[in-house]
Amino acid sequence: MNILIAGVNKSYGDFVALDNINVSLPTGQLTALLGPSGGGKSTLLRIIAGLESADSGSVEIEGIDATKLPPQKRNVGFVFQHYAVFKHMTVAKNVAFGLEIRKRPKAEVKTKVAELLELVHLSQFAHRLPSQLSGGQRQRLALARALAVEPNVLLLDEPFGALDAKVRKELRDWLRRLHDEVHVTTVFVTHDQEEALEVADEIVVINEGRIEQVGTPDQLYDEPANDFVMGFLGEVTRLGPFRLRPHDIELSTTPGAPGVLSGVIERSLRVGFEVRLAVDVEGQGEPALVVLSRTHARALDLEVGTRVWLRPTAGATSVPVLEVASA
Amino acid sequence: MAETSIRSRKGPVTYLLRIFVITYLAVLVIWPLWEVGQQTFFPPDRGAGGGFGAFVERLSDPSVSYAFNLTATVAFWSVVINTVFGVGISLLIVRYRFPGRRILSVLVDLPMSVSPVVVGLALVLAYSTGQGWFGSALASVGFYIIGTTPGLIMATAFVSLPLVIREVVPVLEEIGTDAELAASSLGATGWQTFRRITLPSIKWAVVYGVVLSMARSLGEFGAVKIVSPGAEFRGETATLLIQNRYTNYQEPTAYAAAFVLVLASVLALVVVSLIRKEDHV
Numbered sequence: 303m304n305i306l307i308a309g310v311n312k313s314y315g316d317f318v319a320l321d322n323i324n325v326s327l328p329t330g331q332l333t334a335l336l337g338p339s340g341g342g343k344s345t346l347l348r349i350i351a352g353l354e355s356a357d358s359g360s361v362e363i364e365g366i367d368a369t370k371l372p373p374q375k376r377n378v379g380f381v382f383q384h385y386a387v388f389k390h391m392t393v394a395k396n397v398a399f400g401l402e403i404r405k406r407p408k409a410e411v412k413t414k415v416a417e418l419l420e421l422v423h424l425s426q427f428a429h430r431l432p433s434q435l436s437g438g439q440r441q442r443l444a445l446a447r448a449l450a451v452e453p454n455v456l457l458l459d460e461p462f463g464a465l466d467a468k469v470r471k472e473l474r475d476w477l478r479r480l481h482d483e484v485h486v487t488t489v490f491v492t493h494d495q496e497e498a499l500e501v502a503d504e505i506v507v508i509n510e511g512r513i514e515q516v517g518t519p520d521q522l523y524d525e526p527a528n529d530f531v532m533g534f535l536g537e538v539t540r541l542g543p544f545r546l547r548p549h550d551i552e553l554s555t556t557p558g559a560p561g562v563l564s565g566v567i568e569r570s571l572r573v574g575f576e577v578r579l580a581v582d583v584e585g586q587g588e589p590a591l592v593v594l595s596r597t598h599a600r601a602l603d604l605e606v607g608t609r610v611w612l613r614p615t616a617g618a619t620s621v622p623v624l625e626v627a628s629a
Numbered sequence: 630m631a632e633t634s635i636r637s638r639k640g641p642v643t644y645l646l647r648i649f650v651i652t653y654l655a656v657l658v659i660w661p662l663w664e665v666g667q668q669t670f671f672p673p674d675r676g677a678g679g680g681f682g683a684f685v686e687r688l689s690d691p692s693v694s695y696a697f698n699l700t701a702t703v704a705f706w707s708v709v710i711n712t713v714f715g716v717g718i719s720l721l722i723v724r725y726r727f728p729g730r731r732i733l734s735v736l737v738d739l740p741m742s743v744s745p746v747v748v749g750l751a752l753v754l755a756y757s758t759g760q761g762w763f764g765s766a767l768a769s770v771g772f773y774i775i776g777t778t779p780g781l782i783m784a785t786a787f788v789s790l791p792l793v794i795r796e797v798v799p800v801l802e803e804i805g806t807d808a809e810l811a812a813s814s815l816g817a818t819g820w821q822t823f824r825r826i827t828l829p830s831i832k833w834a835v836v837y838g839v840v841l842s843m844a845r846s847l848g849e850f851g852a853v854k855i856v857s858p859g860a861e862f863r864g865e866t867a868t869l870l871i872q873n874r875y876t877n878y879q880e881p882t883a884y885a886a887a888f889v890l891v892l893a894s895v896l897a898l899v900v901v902s903l904i905r906k907e908d909h910v
Contacts, residue, residue, distance in 0.1 A: 353810050373814045380814040386807035390829040399825075400815035444811075451815055 304329045305350060305455060305487065310359030312345055312511075319345040321511040323359070327489055327504075332481045334502035335491045338534070342511040343491045344459055350489065351380045351457050364454045376455075379448025379486075383460040385440040387432040393443055394419065394428040400451035418446040421480070438469040442476075449484065458490035462497065474501055495535045499523065507531050524619050532621055539591035541583065541612060543623055548578070548593040550618035554611050555602055562611045565590065570606055572596065581610060662891060668884040687885040692861045696870040697889070702778065703853075703866060704846035707786035711842050715793025716835060720827075722794075723801040734798075741791050748787050749855025752780065776858045781866065784852035789845040793838030800834040801827075837904050844897040848890060 305327040312320040319342045327333045335343040348354040350361055352373035360369040368376050388396050394415050401411045419425045422442040424435075432440055441461060448456060461477070462470040478501050481488055492498050498505050499519045507514040507522065507530075515527040526532035532545065539548045542563050557564065565583035572578075577599040580589040590612060594604075604610070614620055671679045687693065722734050740748065756774035758764045767774060774780040808830070812822040828835075850868040857864035865873065867886055874883040 351814055353814065373810070374816045374818060376814075377816075378814060380811060382807050382811060384807060386811040388808055388812075388826060399812065399817075403816045403821060447811075447815065 304364070305489070306360075306362040307346070307350070308360050308362070310346070310349060310356045310361065312342075312349065312354070312356050318511050320349070320356070323511075323513060325506055325513055325516060327487070327506075329364070329487050330485050331503040332478070332488045332490070332501060333504045333506060334498035335489060335506050335508055336495060336498040336502075336534070337493065337508035337514075339493055341509045343493075343508045346508065347457050347459055347489060347491050350455070351378050352376050353380070377451065377453050379451060379453035379456045381441070381444045381448050381456070381458040381461050383463045385432075385437075385444045385464075387440050387443055387447075389432055392429050392431060393424055393435070396432065396443055397446045397450050399447060404451065414450060418450055421449075421483075422446040436469075437465050438473055441465065441473065445477075445480075449486070453486065456486045456488045458488065460491050460493070463492075470497075477501060499535070507534065509534070526619070526621065529621060532619070537591070537593075540586065540588060540623060541590045541614060542586065544614065544620040545623055546614055546618050546620035548591040550615045550620070551590065551592045551612050552615045553579075553581075553592050553594065553602070553604075555604075555608065557611050559613065562613045563590075564609065564611050567604060567606050567608045567610060570599075570604065577604070579604065581612060583612065665884055665887050665891060668880065669888040672881045672884070683881070684885050684888070687882045688889065690882065692865070693870065693882065693886060695862050696865050696867045696886070699778070699781070699865070700847060700867040703781045703785050703849075704843055706782045707789060707846045708839055708843050710782070710786045711790055711793050712835065712839055715790065715838060715842075716797060716831070719794050719797040719801055719831075720823075723798055724806070737794050738791050740788050745784075745788050745849065745851030745853075746855060749784055749852040752784055752787070752852070752856055756780070756783075775856055776864060778864070780856045781853055781864065784856045785846045785849045788849055788852050789842040792842040792845060793835065796834040796838035796841070797831050800831045804830045833904055837901060840897050840900050840904070844894050847893050 310323040337343045397415045515531045565581040568582045569580040579592045756764045758768045812826045871883045
């Protein structure tokens with residue numbers, strides 16, 4: 303019981319949007335499709351919803367072959383980046399839409415709508431028009447509307463992409479809590495790795511129409527399958543023969559243990575609580591990037607021109623530098 | 630539409646422009662129309678009665694009532710046809726991609742640029758019983774186009790076809806497909822989506838287009854002239870009546886009928902401006 307995608311291909315003219323996608327998205331979980339813009343993740347989501355059809359391959363939702371089903375028969379809820387609320391209907395009417403289409407009794411519709419508006423904290427706006435709501439409220443409305451039909455699957459296409467940073471963060475936490483409450487199988491598309499790492503149970507990394515890696519946030523972060531996944535999930539720098547995260551480099555002002563590389567601080571930049579140093583390491587073309595806390599940097603009395611010694615922190619995630627990737 | 634910045638500075642150029650525009654409108658529109666009104670209510674000579682009573686009397690002549698009835702019938706049906714097909718064609722052009730789509734969208738504008746007289750001639754060529762391509766076939770099943778009311782409706786519908794489409798297409802493009810896709814993912818069928826989502830969104834554009842094509846249909850002359858027998862009680866529409874009476878030295882009747890058409894157009898303009906206001910709320 304899950305979403306099973308097998309051998310899905312999709313091209314737009316010469317452009318290959320999806321190249322032989324095989325993945326199984328588990329029931330009851332919150333899965334993120336993560337990747338750069340134009341990588342094919344939205345296309346995959348729309349194919350699951352039936353809003354677009356695959357050139358080949360099959361989509362199975364909860365054991366039913368949905369490949370040929372039109373969207374209205376798939377029982378999926380879809381939430382769009384730009385809300386797609388029905389502008390001419392009140393908030394309550396928007397939420398009731400799917401139920402009225404299904405010809406549910408009036409009393410039942412009313413109870414259900416009230417329940418959902420409560421869930422998304424929009425009860426007091428029931429009789430307003432969407433134009434009187436803020437972006438975040440509209441997106442919650444769109445979510446309530448999608449949930450009203452009790453879908454097997456809830457699909458969200460960059461749901462927070464059009465919102466400002468603060469609201470995005472609030473809604474992200476709220477989506478996580480909502481999912482813990484209603485447990486509907488949820489798939490959401492995002493290009494924001496922080497959003498995926500924070501909210502999702504499982505992440506599917508998609509790039510250039512291919513799946514790069516599938517795993518839990520921890521797996522992806524700690525054991526990236528390749529250079530691309532490592533680079534996409536967070537900042538990466540190079541130290542000697544390895545690529546690793548800048549905060550996984552240990553810096554000292556005295557030469558110590560073996561395997562330590564020496565260098566000179568080239569630039570120093572303070573961003574809030576952290577200090578970012580570019581260190582010109584001997585025998586290495588590009589400078590290594592090191593991130594320290596402000597307090598730590600002050601204690602070591604670091605400034606441009608200081609000679610430092612670097613080595614990877616014990617247990618740091620690192621991948622060997624490939625010759626092609628080192629450019 | 631966004632509020633554009635309006636110049637509030639009142640320099641000599643502003644006044645000059647105003648005088649220019651007002652003069653232009655007066656010479657071209659207001660004065661001639663005023664004359665029509667004058668002639669309608671105060672005919673100058675030949676012992677014709679003046680005032681409102683005489684105006685009503687001229688209009689209640691059976692041939693005049695027949696002409697207005699015919700014009701109303703023709704306008705009504707061509708507006709109905711153009712609304713249905715106009716919305717349909719607009720959806721086709723905006724929402725679907727198919728070979729020949731661009732050609733279709735150019736063809737739709739053709740009636741705007743082709744002279745109505747040519748439209749009338751084309752219809753005669755295609756449908757007249759003597760030489761027409763389909764005329765003889767249709768006549769053999771007892772259906773005549775040229776010289777009958779269906780022919781008048783066809784000619785008028787042809788001429789006013791683009792008006793609804795031109796209003797609806799930009800609105801359809803603007804509202805996009807997200808809401809429609811959302812509706813279908815919520816279980817709505819194509820027809821339900823159209824009825825409950827698309828139609829309410831394009832409602833004002835459709836009404837606007839309907840009013841415009843109504844005004845256009847009431848005033849259609851060229852195409853109708855060719856297609857209609859154009860005799861009293863036989864296919865004489867209001868515009869044809871005006872021409873016939875005018876050339877037959879029954880000018881007061883012609884002016885009375887003309888005044889009614891002007892009134893209808895003004896009414897249409899009022900409706901349109903009210904809709905515009907509604908649209909911007």
